[in-house]
Amino acid sequence: MEKFITKENLNRLAAELAATCRVLAPVADCGTVTFRRFQPGMVMDLHSRMAAVSPKAATFPQTETLLVVKREIPEKKPEIIETLPEGKNVVIGCRPCGARGKLIFDPVYETDKIKDPYYLQRRKNTVFISLACDRPETTCFCHSVGSGPADPSGSDVLLTLVGEGYVARSVTPEGEEIMKMALFADAGDKGKEADAKNAKAREMMGEAHDYASAPAKLLARFDDMDFWLAQSAKCISCGACTYMCPTCYCFNITDDDLGLSSQRIRTWDNCMSHTFTLEGSGHNPRSTKAHRLKNRVGHKFSYYPDLHKGVIACCGCGRCIKQCPAGVDIRQIVNAAQEYAE
Amino acid sequence: MSQLDDLKTAIKSRLGDLECVIGWEQGYDPLHATPLFIRSEADLDRLIIGPLAVHNLATYLTGWKGKKVGVVVKGCDSKSVIELLNEKLINRDDVVIFGLCCDGVVSQRKIRAALPADPGFVESVEIGADSLKVTVAGQAATLRLDDVRADKCRVCDTPDALVSDFLIGKAHTPAPAPSLKCQDEFEAKSDAEKFAFWQETMGRCIRCYACRNACPMCVCRDYCIATSRDPLWVSQENLPSENMMFQMIHVSHLAGRCTECGECERACPVDIPLMLLRRYMNKQVRDVFQHEAGKALDQTPPLLTFKVEEERINERGW
Numbered sequence: 210m211e212k213f214i215t216k217e218n219l220n221r222l223a224a225e226l227a228a229t230c231r232v233l234a235p236v237a238d239c240g241t242v243t244f245r246r247f248q249p250g251m252v253m254d255l256h257s258r259m260a261a262v263s264p265k266a267a268t269f270p271q272t273e274t275l276l277v278v279k280r281e282i283p284e285k286k287p288e289i290i291e292t293l294p295e296g297k298n299v300v301i302g303c304r305p306c307g308a309r310g311k312l313i314f315d316p317v318y319e320t321d322k323i324k325d326p327y328y329l330q331r332r333k334n335t336v337f338i339s340l341a342c343d344r345p346e347t348t349c350f351c352h353s354v355g356s357g358p359a360d361p362s363g364s365d366v367l368l369t370l371v372g373e374g375y376v377a378r379s380v381t382p383e384g385e386e387i388m389k390m391a392l393f394a395d396a397g398d399k400g401k402e403a404d405a406k407n408a409k410a411r412e413m414m415g416e417a418h419d420y421a422s423a424p425a426k427l428l429a430r431f432d433d434m435d436f437w438l439a440q441s442a443k444c445i446s447c448g449a450c451t452y453m454c455p456t457c458y459c460f461n462i463t464d465d466d467l468g469l470s471s472q473r474i475r476t477w478d479n480c481m482s483h484t485f486t487l488e489g490s491g492h493n494p495r496s497t498k499a500h501r502l503k504n505r506v507g508h509k510f511s512y513y514p515d516l517h518k519g520v521i522a523c524c525g526c527g528r529c530i531k532q533c534p535a536g537v538d539i540r541q542i543v544n545a546a547q548e549y550a551e
Numbered sequence: 552m553s554q555l556d557d558l559k560t561a562i563k564s565r566l567g568d569l570e571c572v573i574g575w576e577q578g579y580d581p582l583h584a585t586p587l588f589i590r591s592e593a594d595l596d597r598l599i600i601g602p603l604a605v606h607n608l609a610t611y612l613t614g615w616k617g618k619k620v621g622v623v624v625k626g627c628d629s630k631s632v633i634e635l636l637n638e639k640l641i642n643r644d645d646v647v648i649f650g651l652c653c654d655g656v657v658s659q660r661k662i663r664a665a666l667p668a669d670p671g672f673v674e675s676v677e678i679g680a681d682s683l684k685v686t687v688a689g690q691a692a693t694l695r696l697d698d699v700r701a702d703k704c705r706v707c708d709t710p711d712a713l714v715s716d717f718l719i720g721k722a723h724t725p726a727p728a729p730s731l732k733c734q735d736e737f738e739a740k741s742d743a744e745k746f747a748f749w750q751e752t753m754g755r756c757i758r759c760y761a762c763r764n765a766c767p768m769c770v771c772r773d774y775c776i777a778t779s780r781d782p783l784w785v786s787q788e789n790l791p792s793e794n795m796m797f798q799m800i801h802v803s804h805l806a807g808r809c810t811e812c813g814e815c816e817r818a819c820p821v822d823i824p825l826m827l828l829r830r831y832m833n834k835q836v837r838d839v840f841q842h843e844a845g846k847a848l849d850q851t852p853p854l855l856t857f858k859v860e861e862e863r864i865n866e867r868g869w
Contacts, residue, residue, distance in 0.1 A: 272787070
């Protein structure tokens with residue numbers, strides 16, 4: 210289905226959907242742009258810049274309560290309450306790279322053996338209305354990881370800015386359902402203009418880098434700690450890259466004691482942290498930031514692709530590069546491994 | 552010779568004795584610098600200095616403890632080196648300090664606000680004596696350096712490195728502003744307004760600990776009580792209250808130690824104005840202990856020592 214929606218109507222759409230769903234949309238937030246729960250009266254900021262944090266939280270919130278344990282009096286048996294996420298979510302105005310993050314989650318969170326009910330429920334109940342990019346940032350490389358500035362995969366509706374509105378294209382039946390709302394008008398022949406814009410955006414990205422050799426080349430550097438010490442020298446081992454990343458799916462589980470009750474929460478974990486893979490004995494197989502960065506880069510560009518049909522666990526959004534306090538560039542690290550002369 | 556040439560000559564003279572010298576090079580685009588670890592003369596060619604060289608490289612020194620390294624520091628960064636030395640966190644013999652006389656650095660946030668398009672679309676940058684000519688998304692803009700300078704540079708009274716083995720550049724006569732408008736305005740707010748501000752702002756915090764790890768004085772790092780699981784002092788739940796709790800831990804552990812280098816605020820990926828807390832704490836420390844961290848060698852931070860009677864704390868005044 211192809212339709213057209215004006216800028217005003219897109220904001221109205223967010224307000225209308227907010228009546229029945231949890232709508233996440235990019236809004237101006239003290240000089241930056243973040244995804245916030247949209248309330249009628251708010252104005253979306255779709256164009257000034259890509260949201261600082263990815264829309265990952267829609268399907269994988271930073272804190273998820275897995276269960277709650279309640280005990281009214283100490284003698285009584287505690288009551289265990291499961292807390293599966295309820296309600297529908299709509300993400301409006303994320304970029305295609307942000308929407309694609311969940312495609313990396315899927316093969317991990319839904320296998321023959323293991324199904325993660327929390328993730329799957331949110332995944333099923335979340336619709337992504339993405340906005341195609343019209344110009345690449347210096348940190349963008351979606352075209353090198355099998356995607357592009359107008360990639361519909363992962364989205365339910367893809368919008369392309371044309372004049373004072375957006376050409377909307379449905380990607381899934383859920384997206385088509387939303388596009389039946391009266392706020393969407395006939396697209397006329399604007400589709401051609403949208404195609405031309407999308408083609409131009411792709412052209413501006415230039416030639417894609419070929420990561421085909423990356424899995425093997427990174428594995429070849431696995432025991433070369435000098436390589437990883439040099440690559441990780443400027444890393445300060447914080448979690449900005451992982452928390453900004455649309456595809457980072459590792460989590461931690463904590464039982465929070467709240468007196469007579471407690472809650473089991475799942476929170477984003479961060480492979481650059483000392484506590485990541487810290488064993489009960491106090492031993493950590495990844496004892497230094499060089500080991501940790503090796504794992505972070507290796508996981509995305511080598512181990513994951515080896516396990517999942519060659520798919521690179523990166524959407525090329527560039528957030529880890531531009532939000533890194535030290536300017537660590539993951540592209541440079543993978544390139545260095547690919548170009549390493551034995 | 553230019554300041555950069557002088558610096559390169561100085562580094563070259565010592566490079567052979569050192570594991571590496573930490574400086575800056577151009578980063579992923581012409582608007583961003585990134586730390587450079589110089590190990591050879593070829594690396595030295597990539598060295599840059601100037602208004603984009605924002606990182607406080609003293610942050611890396613504790614990670615090299617026991618090895619001999621060189622570090623390039625601006626005036627503000629040199630205060631961090633002094634504080635690390637005063638707290639015996641690094642050895643003076645292990646560090647060769649290449650001190651700069653600094654003309655100030657930029658705030659990437661102010662540049663972002665001043666440009667006609669997102670700095671992500673930057674195409675070229677020309678650095679002039681007092682301006683930056685930036686082309687973004689096909690539009691050229693000339694920014695006055697004075698307009699996009701980091702806040703810390705406005706109140707800086709130590710532009711020239713306070714400790715160094717080589718001091719490079721022309722000495723300055725600093726003319727710091729007495730205070731920062733943003734700080735004065737914030738402190739004039741009522742407690743309720745401040746509380747509402749932090750409630751809202753800490754909702755944006757993602758607890759990535761970039762502020763902590765970018766801080767040269769936050770030396771616990773891997774053993775921070777905010778990430779300890781046993782005992783669990785701070786919940787991992789991402790709530791404004793827990794996030795603020797962590798910030799309070801950070802601020803109080805830096806009382807009398809913070810040199811106001813501003814790295815915490817610069818590192819924050821979601822633009823939380825953390826320096827509002829730091830500057831307030833430092834003011835209290837100045838008032839009570841008449842102490843400024845990193846201003847002189849051989850000082851002990853007031854909370855790392857003990858006096859039977861503090862001159863300005865009236866303990867038995869009842």
